[in-house]
Amino acid sequence: MSASSSSLVVQVRGLKKSFGANRVLDGVDLDVHKGEVVVVIGPSGSGKTTLLRCINLLETYEEGSIQVDGVEVGFRDGPGGTRQHRGDRELSRIRADIGMVFQLFNLFPHLTARENVMLGLRKVRGLSAAEAKRTAEQWLARVGLADKFDSLPSQLSGGQQQRVGIARAVAMEPKVLLLDEITSALDPELVGEVLTVVQELAKDGMTMIVVTHEMTFARDVSTRILFMDGGRIQVEGTPRQVLSMTNHERLKAFLARIEMKHH
Amino acid sequence: MLYAIRSLPFLWQGLLVTLEVSALVVFFSLIAGVILGVGIVYGPPWLYWPIRIYSDFFRGIPLLVLIFFIYYGLPLFGLNFTNFGSVVLALSAFETAHIIEVVRGAIQSIPRGQNEAAKTIGLTFGKRLLYVIAPQAARRFLPPWINAVVDTVKGSALVSLVGIVDLMLAIQQVIGRTYIPMPLYVLGAVMYFVINYSLSSASRALEARFAYIRE
Amino acid sequence: MTYHLNYDFIWRHFDRLGWGLVLSLELALISILIGMAIGLSLALAYTGGGRFIRSLVAAYVEFIRNVPLLLLVYLVFYGVPSVGGFAYEATAGFVITLAVYAGATMVEVFRAGLAAVPGGLTDAGKAIGLTGWQRLIWVRLPTMFRIVLPSLSNAYVSLFKDTSLASVIAVPELTYGAQWINTNSFRVIEVWSVTAPMYLVTGYGLLFLLQRLERRFAVH
Numbered sequence: 001m002s003a004s005s006s007s008l009v010v011q012v013r014g015l016k017k018s019f020g021a022n023r024v025l026d027g028v029d030l031d032v033h034k035g036e037v038v039v040v041i042g043p044s045g046s047g048k049t050t051l052l053r054c055i056n057l058l059e060t061y062e063e064g065s066i067q068v069d070g071v072e073v074g075f076r077d078g079p080g081g082t083r084q085h086r087g088d089r090e091l092s093r094i095r096a097d098i099g100m101v102f103q104l105f106n107l108f109p110h111l112t113a114r115e116n117v118m119l120g121l122r123k124v125r126g127l128s129a130a131e132a133k134r135t136a137e138q139w140l141a142r143v144g145l146a147d148k149f150d151s152l153p154s155q156l157s158g159g160q161q162q163r164v165g166i167a168r169a170v171a172m173e174p175k176v177l178l179l180d181e182i183t184s185a186l187d188p189e190l191v192g193e194v195l196t197v198v199q200e201l202a203k204d205g206m207t208m209i210v211v212t213h214e215m216t217f218a219r220d221v222s223t224r225i226l227f228m229d230g231g232r233i234q235v236e237g238t239p240r241q242v243l244s245m246t247n248h249e250r251l252k253a254f255l256a257r258i259e260m261k262h263h
Numbered sequence: 264m265l266y267a268i269r270s271l272p273f274l275w276q277g278l279l280v281t282l283e284v285s286a287l288v289v290f291f292s293l294i295a296g297v298i299l300g301v302g303i304v305y306g307p308p309w310l311y312w313p314i315r316i317y318s319d320f321f322r323g324i325p326l327l328v329l330i331f332f333i334y335y336g337l338p339l340f341g342l343n344f345t346n347f348g349s350v351v352l353a354l355s356a357f358e359t360a361h362i363i364e365v366v367r368g369a370i371q372s373i374p375r376g377q378n379e380a381a382k383t384i385g386l387t388f389g390k391r392l393l394y395v396i397a398p399q400a401a402r403r404f405l406p407p408w409i410n411a412v413v414d415t416v417k418g419s420a421l422v423s424l425v426g427i428v429d430l431m432l433a434i435q436q437v438i439g440r441t442y443i444p445m446p447l448y449v450l451g452a453v454m455y456f457v458i459n460y461s462l463s464s465a466s467r468a469l470e471a472r473f474a475y476i477r478e
Numbered sequence: 479m480t481y482h483l484n485y486d487f488i489w490r491h492f493d494r495l496g497w498g499l500v501l502s503l504e505l506a507l508i509s510i511l512i513g514m515a516i517g518l519s520l521a522l523a524y525t526g527g528g529r530f531i532r533s534l535v536a537a538y539v540e541f542i543r544n545v546p547l548l549l550l551v552y553l554v555f556y557g558v559p560s561v562g563g564f565a566y567e568a569t570a571g572f573v574i575t576l577a578v579y580a581g582a583t584m585v586e587v588f589r590a591g592l593a594a595v596p597g598g599l600t601d602a603g604k605a606i607g608l609t610g611w612q613r614l615i616w617v618r619l620p621t622m623f624r625i626v627l628p629s630l631s632n633a634y635v636s637l638f639k640d641t642s643l644a645s646v647i648a649v650p651e652l653t654y655g656a657q658w659i660n661t662n663s664f665r666v667i668e669v670w671s672v673t674a675p676m677y678l679v680t681g682y683g684l685l686f687l688l689q690r691l692e693r694r695f696a697v698h
Contacts, residue, residue, distance in 0.1 A: 096385025120384030420546035
């Protein structure tokens with residue numbers, strides 16, 4: 001089931017997930033092709049973050065299938081046509097090809113910026129110390145932190161920490177990058193520096209799925225926008241189509257609320 | 264007052280016993296406590312409850328009760344420990360319960376996002392523990408552990424009640440000969456204070472140094 | 479070695495355990511109340527005072543917390559009368575010791591509690607014109623008490639277990655009762671198999687009840 005020649009990077013089919021009695025994902029289908037920037041918008045509780053976290057199996061799910069580059073992420077074929085959960089080792093190998101950047105950064109506080117980026121390169125990709133150092137420094141310079149190699153996270157601003165987070169994820173050369181509201185926890189004046197970095201990554205062809213409230217970013221950088229509500233994808237289309245749509249009540253209401261917040 | 268100074272060599276012997284008991288207890292309880300603490304956090308459910316019951320039991324009874332029970336009761340089970348062995352056993356069992364809680368607290372106070380971030384760069388369970396969790400847990404573990412060491416030294420004074428000639432009993436014996444209690448109690452207090460205050464100062468210094476680890 | 483369990487002696491003298499338990503609870507209660515008074519005054523002195531006051535309070539706290547309770551018990555009960563010329567009976571002597579011991583813990587509890595009162599509340603008090611004393615009594619202390627309730631519960635249960643040390647100066651609390659039964663019957667397993675659960679059940683029971691109370695009053 002390899003898909004090396006296809007440009008389909010992520011394929012989600014019939015994804016259903018509940019937290020207890022709460023049905024958070026109610027049948028989600030999604031195709032993401034190489035180089036696409038798919039932005040997911042929607043009210044809180046609509047399942048957008050959960051969708052992202054299911055893709056790299058930070059959350060398990062009851063029904064559905066998620067494939068990244070042709071490989072089913074969470075499960076393998078078991079005896080008699082059943083499916084089994086993947087073990088930690090297999091899962092880790094697959095996760096190495098899926099990058100994630102978090103709302104709360106989640107940098108390793110005991111490591112410098114450089115070491116944060118190097119950890120995956122050394123212990124997962126198997127690079128030598130020298131190679132890892134060089135690669136880490138290149139990526140940190142790419143995100144504008146060439147003077148912060150030896151800084152600890154506690155010495156960095158929110159925007160700088162998030163850029164390290166991006167470097168850490170991207171240095172692994174993932175097949176797809178998942179961005180989970182990466183600017184929501186930042187002071188407004190720091191949001192721009194982070195979004196600029198993401199925009200450049202998009203220009204360089206990185207496949208991304210982005211959950212965000214930043215409508216300007218969504219409009220300018222995405223190739224496709226998804227509006228989620230109640231655990232399902234309600235509207236899907238190009239930025240122009242989705243953001244100027246006037247006949248979908250819930251979408252209109254949501255966009256109006258977002259507009260008011262930002263002005 | 265002169266008696267107090269002249270009794271110093273005798274007190275010194277007692278102090279050595281106190282330190283010996285404390286060191287042994289710290290050693291055993293650290294090993295057992297860390298193993299059981301990691302076990303209760305990462306182990307399977309059938310491991311959780313026995314460790315939990317052990318921890319809650321030994322933290323719920325007074326140390327003195329435990330010492331009396333083990334000291335008087337062990338021979339009845341056919342286990343003929345020396346007096347010294349019994350008290351080290353009792354104190355170690357007691358302290359292990361506390362260390363389990365310190366370890367558990369250290370690991371569980373690490374934000375969930377750390378483990379998640381480690382997963383997203385593809386680290387396996389063992390590597391996540393080694394490179395991300397353990398370094399952060401160790402820094403959260405040290406200050407409360409040093410407090411536990413101080414508690415061990417203070418708790419060791421109870422062995423004087425079952426005939427072990429530690430610093431506490433040495434003080435009592437000198438008073439028994441000289442009938443001058445106060446200077447000796449003060450001297451003893453100073454000796455315990457010097458040991459424990461140094462330890463708690465070290466703990467405070469460590470806490471300050473690793474403050475950057477905490478959010 | 480055969481050993482036949484025989485609880486007769488225990489039940490015949492159970493009053494020593496039962497009433498001993500009651501006394502333990504009383505000793506802990508009186509000590510924590512006095513300790514809270516000591517702790518609160520010293521915490522306020524520390525927070526409001528200058529360097530000299532702060533070092534005095536710190537010295538008291540550091541001394542008590544780094545010396546074994548057993549030594550403190552002896553010091554107060556045997557040592558002080560020998561220089562002071564007066565004597566007190568064992569129970570009073572122990573309560574004094576445990577109260578002073580509790581006070582040291584309470585200073586830290588209240589100091590941290592006061593610091594944890596949100597600054598905004600004090601500002602709100604200033605804004606409606608309350609004086610410093612009024613803010614303290616009507617705004618800061620009530621809030622502080624709600625914040626420190628969990629620490630107070632834990633401290634009380636801890637002191638309850640510490641009352642076992644009163645047995646060394648023959649105060650007839652629970653551990654003393656158990657030791658009496660122990661040395662007069664050699665029914666070691668029987669007596670401790672009753673006494674230990676008495677501490678456990680009482681201790682955790684108290685914690686449970688106090689946590690129920692907390693949920694009604696505490697602020698998180």
